[in-house]
Amino acid sequence: MMRGYAGKLLDVDLSSGSIGETRVPEEDLKNYVGGRGLAAKIAWDRLGTRWENVDPLGPENILLVLTGPLTGYYPGTKVCVSGKSPQSNGLVGSTVAGEFGVDLKCAGYDGIIVSGRAEKPCYLFICDNHVEIKDASPIWGAAARETLRFLVGESRKNVSRIRPRYGEVKEPSILYIGPAGENRTRVAAVMSKYSHAAGYGGYGGVMGSKNLKAIVAKGFGPLPDVYDNERMLHLARRFAEDCLENVWFRRWGTGGGGYSFGAETSSEPVRNWQTEWHNRRSYRREEFDKHWVKKNWGDFGCAMTCLKLAVLRKGRFKGAVCDNPDYELEAYVGTNLGIFSPEHNIYVSYIINELGLCGIQGGAVLGFAAELYQRKILSKKDLDGLELKWGDPKAFAAMAEKTAFRQGIGDILAEGVYRAAVKLSEKKRVNLLKYAVQEKGMAIGAHGVRSGRDFISSSIAYACSVQAGDHTSPASPIRRGDRGELSSILPDSGVYCMFAAFGPTDREILDFYEAITGWKMSLREWYGEKALRILQLQRAMLLLGGPDARWRPGVDDDNPPRFWEPLPSGPFKGRRLRRKRFEKERREYFKAVGWDENGVPTEKTLRRLGLTDLETKLREAGLVT
Amino acid sequence: MAGEDRVWIRRNYEKCSGCRRCEIACSLHHEGRIWPEASRIRVLMLIPGVEIPHLCFQCENYPCVKACPAGALSVNSGTGAVEVDSSKCTGCGLCVDACPGRVPHLHPGRNNIVICNLCKGDPACVKECVKGKWGALELVPAGSVASRRALAKTPMELTRETALKIMGEEVLKEALG
Numbered sequence: 001m002m003r004g005y006a007g008k009l010l011d012v013d014l015s016s017g018s019i020g021e022t023r024v025p026e027e028d029l030k031n032y033v034g035g036r037g038l039a040a041k042i043a044w045d046r047l048g049t050r051w052e053n054v055d056p057l058g059p060e061n062i063l064l065v066l067t068g069p070l071t072g073y074y075p076g077t078k079v080c081v082s083g084k085s086p087q088s089n090g091l092v093g094s095t096v097a098g099e100f101g102v103d104l105k106c107a108g109y110d111g112i113i114v115s116g117r118a119e120k121p122c123y124l125f126i127c128d129n130h131v132e133i134k135d136a137s138p139i140w141g142a143a144a145r146e147t148l149r150f151l152v153g154e155s156r157k158n159v160s161r162i163r164p165r166y167g168e169v170k171e172p173s174i175l176y177i178g179p180a181g182e183n184r185t186r187v188a189a190v191m192s193k194y195s196h197a198a199g200y201g202g203y204g205g206v207m208g209s210k211n212l213k214a215i216v217a218k219g220f221g222p223l224p225d226v227y228d229n230e231r232m233l234h235l236a237r238r239f240a241e242d243c244l245e246n247v248w249f250r251r252w253g254t255g256g257g258g259y260s261f262g263a264e265t266s267s268e269p270v271r272n273w274q275t276e277w278h279n280r281r282s283y284r285r286e287e288f289d290k291h292w293v294k295k296n297w298g299d300f301g302c303a304m305t306c307l308k309l310a311v312l313r314k315g316r317f318k319g320a321v322c323d324n325p326d327y328e329l330e331a332y333v334g335t336n337l338g339i340f341s342p343e344h345n346i347y348v349s350y351i352i353n354e355l356g357l358c359g360i361q362g363g364a365v366l367g368f369a370a371e372l373y374q375r376k377i378l379s380k381k382d383l384d385g386l387e388l389k390w391g392d393p394k395a396f397a398a399m400a401e402k403t404a405f406r407q408g409i410g411d412i413l414a415e416g417v418y419r420a421a422v423k424l425s426e427k428k429r430v431n432l433l434k435y436a437v438q439e440k441g442m443a444i445g446a447h448g449v450r451s452g453r454d455f456i457s458s459s460i461a462y463a464c465s466v467q468a469g470d471h472t473s474p475a476s477p478i479r480r481g482d483r484g485e486l487s488s489i490l491p492d493s494g495v496y497c498m499f500a501a502f503g504p505t506d507r508e509i510l511d512f513y514e515a516i517t518g519w520k521m522s523l524r525e526w527y528g529e530k531a532l533r534i535l536q537l538q539r540a541m542l543l544l545g546g547p548d549a550r551w552r553p554g555v556d557d558d559n560p561p562r563f564w565e566p567l568p569s570g571p572f573k574g575r576r577l578r579r580k581r582f583e584k585e586r587r588e589y590f591k592a593v594g595w596d597e598n599g600v601p602t603e604k605t606l607r608r609l610g611l612t613d614l615e616t617k618l619r620e621a622g623l624v625t
Numbered sequence: 626m627a628g629e630d631r632v633w634i635r636r637n638y639e640k641c642s643g644c645r646r647c648e649i650a651c652s653l654h655h656e657g658r659i660w661p662e663a664s665r666i667r668v669l670m671l672i673p674g675v676e677i678p679h680l681c682f683q684c685e686n687y688p689c690v691k692a693c694p695a696g697a698l699s700v701n702s703g704t705g706a707v708e709v710d711s712s713k714c715t716g717c718g719l720c721v722d723a724c725p726g727r728v729p730h731l732h733p734g735r736n737n738i739v740i741c742n743l744c745k746g747d748p749a750c751v752k753e754c755v756k757g758k759w760g761a762l763e764l765v766p767a768g769s770v771a772s773r774r775a776l777a778k779t780p781m782e783l784t785r786e787t788a789l790k791i792m793g794e795e796v797l798k799e800a801l802g
Contacts, residue, residue, distance in 0.1 A: 072659060075646075099645070102661065145799045152671060153802075165718035167730030167738075168679070168780055170667050193673035220733035222652075222660035229658065240646075244757055293791050296759060297674065298644035300661075303757060305642040309674045311792050319795045321674060 003227040004069035004516035005029060010109045010131060012124060014210050015059060015116030019131050022113065030519060031530055034068025034110065036093025037493035039082035040537040042113065043091050047084060048617060052546030056086035056202075057184050057209040059117035065175065065215065066111035067101040068495030069517050070509075072223045073232055075240040075303040076500025077101055080492060081175070081198040083206050086186045087361070087416055087442040088468040089549055090542030092201030093492040095472075097299040098192035100173040101495060106219025118211040121182075125155065126217040127162050127172070136213035140182060143354040144194055147176050147214065155216045163220070172218035178356020180404035181208040185414035186441075187361035187403065195322045195349070196299075199358030200442065200470045202416070227518030235504075235512045242503025243303035250296065252285055253306030254499070255324025258345075259284045261447070262335060266572045267454035269336040269446050271374075271390055272367035273437045273562050276448040277570025280340040288324065288342040297323055304500040310346050317343060317393070320350035325359075328471075331446035332363025337370060338390025351397040355404035360469075362403065364443030365413045365420055366396050371435050377428055384408035417443050419549070434561040438469060440542065440551050445471020450563060451572040459582045463557050464589055464599065466538035472498065477585045478592040486531040486593075493534065533609045535593060536601045540614050543600065543623055553623065554598030557586065600624060631705045631767035632746055636678055638787040641761035643668060643676035647750035654749040655739075662733040665741040666750045669780040672800040675788045678761055680750070681707055681728050681741040682777035689740070692723030697738070705767060706743040714738050726777040 011022040024038070032041040046062055047054050054060050064082040071077055079101035085092045104111070107128050114124070118133065121140040125132045139150045152171045159169045173192075180188035181204030188204025189197035198204075207213075226232045243250070262268035262278040270278050281287075291310045298305030307323040324330070325345060333352055334345040352359050366388075372378040373388040380387055384402065388395050402410030412420050421436035437444060439462040447456040461474035465485055473488040483506075490509060491498040501509070510521050521530075545551055559577065566576040587597060594605030600623050606615040618624040648664040656663050666680040683705050690698040690707060697713035698720060700706070714737035720729045721738075729738045741748070754762040770776070778786070788797040 099661075106661065148673065149800060149802055163731070165716060165721075165731065167718065167721045168669070168727045170662070170669050171671055193670075195673075220662045222656065222658050222663065222734075225658075233653070293639070293674075295640050296642040296644075298642040300645045301649055302642075302644045303646065305644050305757075305759070309791070311674075311796070313793055319793065319799075321792060321796060 002026065003225055003518050004073070006105050006108050006110045006224050008109060010112045010126065012112065012114050012133070013116045014114060014118040014122065014133065014212065017133055019133070032534060033493040033530070034071070035066050035080035035095070035493045035495035036082065036489060037534040038066055038111070039064045039080060039093055040091055040534050040541070043083060044537050044541065048613070051084070051541060051544045052550070052621065054084050055547055056084040056089065057205055059210065061206055061209070063114040063203060063206050063210060063212070064111065066495070067105055068493055069513060070494035070496045071101040072105055072301065073226065073236060073516055074494070074496035074500070074512070075236055075243060075301045076497030077300045077302065078495055078497050079104070080495050081190045081203045082201065083203060084541070085201040085203070086205050087202040088440045088542060089545035090466065090468070091538055092467045092470065094190070094198040094201040094203055095492060095495065096175070096190060096192045096198035097196050097497060098173055099300045100175055100192060100217060102223070102300045103173040103217040103219045105223055106221045107217055108219065108221060112215065114210060114212060117209065121211050121213055123151070123214040123216060124212065125158060126215070127159050128220055130162050139213060141179060143178055144191060144356065145354065147178070148174065151176065151214055151216055155218070159218050172216045174214055174216050176214035177204045177207045178354060178404065180356040180362070181205055182213070183404060183406045183414065184208045185404065185406065186416040186419065187358055187365055187414060188356055189358040191353070191356050195353045197353070197358060199360055200467065202358070202361065204356055204358070226516045228515045231515040232512065235508065235515060239501070239504050240303035243500050246304065246502065249306055249502070250304060253308060253324055254327035255288060255308060255330060256285045257327035258288065258330030258334060261327065261331065261454065265453035266451040266567060266570045267448035268331050269367070269437070269448070271338050272336060272371040272435065273448070274371065275569045276450065276567060277572070278335055278340070283335070283340050283342065291342055291346055292324070302497065302500055306499055312343060312346055315343060317347035320347045322346055322349040322353055325349040328446050329359040329363070332360050333366070333396070336363055336367040336446070337396050339393060340391070344393040347393050348396055348400070351400055355400055357400060357404055360445065361416055361443050362400060364417045364437065365403065366399055368417050368420065368436060369399065369409070369413055372424070372432065377430065377432065382409060416441065437560045437562050439463065439465070439560065440468040440556060441549060442469035444469035444560070447471050448563070450567050450575055450577060452575070453572070458585065459559065459577045460585050460589055463559050464586060466535055466542055468542070475589055477588045483527055484589060484592070486527055486535060489531045489534050490526070529609065532593065533611065536606065536609060536611055536614060539595070539599070539601060540618055544617070544621055553600050557599050632743065632764050633683065633767040633770055633773065634680065634748060634751055635763045635765045635770070637761050637763065638677055638783060639790055640759060641668065641676040641678050642759050643670060644757070644759065646753045646757065647678060647762060650749040650753040654744060660733070663739065665739050667730070669784070671780060671784045672788050675784050675791060677780050677783045677787065679726070679728060679780055682726055682773050683707070683767070684725065684774040684777055685772065686774060688723040688725065689720035689729060692719045694719060701742065704743045704746050707740045708742055709738055709740055711735065711737040724777070725774065727779045
């Protein structure tokens with residue numbers, strides 16, 4: 001008997017309207033666990049043979065929403081969204097917080113596979129085994145508040161119909177997209193609550209391409225049986241206690257970083273990464289604190305509750321609501337846009353969230369456009385009459401809206417930094433890629449690597465990540481105690497929150513996994529075999545890429561051009577990455593994970609891991625020789 | 626337990642983080658497993674950011690007990706909590722309609738109502754909330770509350786009141802209509 005898993009996936013084809021169930025073989029669960037790992041396996045099985053021809057925004061792509069065996073039991077819950085990414089053209093495991101994963105498991109499903117494309121805007125409604133494709137035309141075009149008002153209201157009624165006399169029905173959990181997703185932008189997130197987002201990967205656009213506005217889930221069952229309840233609870237309590245002792249992070253969350261990553265570590269994007277240092281005291285956490293409602297904000301089971309609720313109660317932007325904002329948004333729709341006022345940052349974060357844009361991808365492309373305006377490469381006319389001046393919250397909010405709706409210049413910005421740079425380079429007959437701070441089609445996280453003082457400090461962090469620009473999955477040379485990118489595959493596949501997991505060791509997490517599933521796993525088995533196998537799959541899909549862009553192995557495993565320039569200001573002024581050292585680290589890393597000098601998985605590696613179909617495919621594509 | 630030692634769970638809605646660790650603690654205590662819908666305390670989130678931990682208010686006049694046609698509900702003379710005799714409860718839902726807060730709900734796996742029984746005076750949910758210093762739930766002497774009945778409101782009423790305090794009128798209007 002399977003423990004910790006509900007035992008089946010919901011398998012929905014929106015083209016035909018068919019709703020079915022799929023059972024994942026136990027062997028695959030043991031090897032790929034859940035979340036990111038299982039997504040890689042399912043996507044490869046369903047799309048692998050034609051990967052390079054699959055348009056991520058076409059009906060042939062699949063959208064995956066997967067929990068993992070640790071989801072709900074671990075004191076910090078996430079759910080993983082995946083599929084072929086319209087940003088990297090590979091596969092990204094993109095996680096988002098909320099109760100969705102718990103509701104899904106309590107409804108009897110470990111995850112959802114959505115294929116095809118609905119004829120009309122729809123949403124998927126799940127209440128235990130009642131699954132329906134419902135009309136979403138009343139909310140097509142709606143932003144977050146209106147979308148949630150409609151879905152919470154209608155879904156509570158629908159649940160009441162299924163369970164009459166139940167009493168007050170608790171709202172179901174909801175994943176949804178804003179206009180940015182509907183309009184198939186490549187910078188759209190899959191949203192949860194008002195401001196939680198699965199941003200990396202661009203799966204909001206994938207949902208939009210399927211005419212799928214939302215997925216609503218309500219589960220009335222318990223979480224699945226576990227193998228050793230007492231041991232599971234004992235460990236969960238320990239993990240929770242670790243969180244409770246983390247006074248600083250509980251107090252500030254990542255939102256404490258908006259000032260310090262600039263002033264102290266010189267690793268924060270400022271004006272589209274023209275520098276990474278600022279010393280604006282107006283941006284200190286205490287200044288943000290003035291706008292925080294004095295409560296922590298968390299999701300199911302979370303003992304950390306690192307988010308805070310920020311509300312603008314007065315002033316020009318009265319009514320804006322978001323979380324802290326967390327550090328990534330403090331940076332990308334703050335300092336990166338020349339905004340150093342917490343009030344303005346909260347306002348732009350709110351707009352970004354309402355539109356369903358990814359804060360990182362959206363903020364990056366807005367900053368990129370603003371730099372082109374600063375350099376007079378783009379004129380006011382090019383920007384449809386908008387003056388994109390650094391620090392102007394109204395201008396950036398207006399441009400965000402144009403991007404989400406693909407209006408005017410927004411149609412180009414909606415393609416994300418990389419593709420917008422390619423398009424505008426052609427239009428302006430000048431190479432603009434040097435201003436595009438991105439990695440393989442994705443804007444990178446708000447953590448520069450030049451100063452070497454950020455917690456992401458390896459020069460190969462983004463260049464060699466199979467999740468491209470994802471700062472939560474950075475590569476680093478595999479040395480004693482450092483597992484490189486493999487370490488992020490555990491939380492992303494077990495599907496729990498890494499921000500609530502600073503305390504436990506990997507061994508303790510595997511003990512927890514064992515208490516839940518009853519399946520033993522050694523560190524060697526995980527890091528030497530299973531996580532490594534997931535990495536190969538993701539690397540293969542990233543290299544196969546297509547159809548609109550393909551990355552050259554080795555050549556494109558590089559840093560954005562700007563990262564090779566010396567830091568222009570601040571205490572680390574002049575500091576730069578060294579090409580020789582970068583190449584040495586990259587070589588070392590490739591070798592450690594079983595790749596050749598260009599980062600292509602070797603025949604030997606693939607055979608050892610039993611991935612011969614990958615080998616065949618990579619050989620056909622001319623990658624393995 | 627004498628009447629004057631009775632406890633009551635005070636809720637500070639503005640401080641609830643929405644972590645729902647109270648639901649986990651409650652379902653572990655009563656069901657031996659994590660089962661959010663079976664929890665006697667349920668966190669409703671009709672507006673994200675406005676989380677309402679909802680559980681029995683122990684009204685002084687116990688309208689639910691009076692409304693039960695099956696004699697399934699009674700008041701524990703020690704704690705003052707409402708006890709459900711699940712062998713008598715038919716799941717008719719009349720107690721839900723009688724409750725000014727619409728608190729009772731059906732057990733998700735059985736056809737009977739569940740209501741918070743204060744864990745014999747030492748509620749698991751409060752312990753969890755206090756341990757995490759969230760400040761949303763607090764144990765106070767029942768006698769310190771002027772009227773418990775006056776505090777009993779539906780999730781929608783409580784959401785409106787709390788949202789007004791946290792977010793203001795304009796947001797409330799857009800968020801709830």
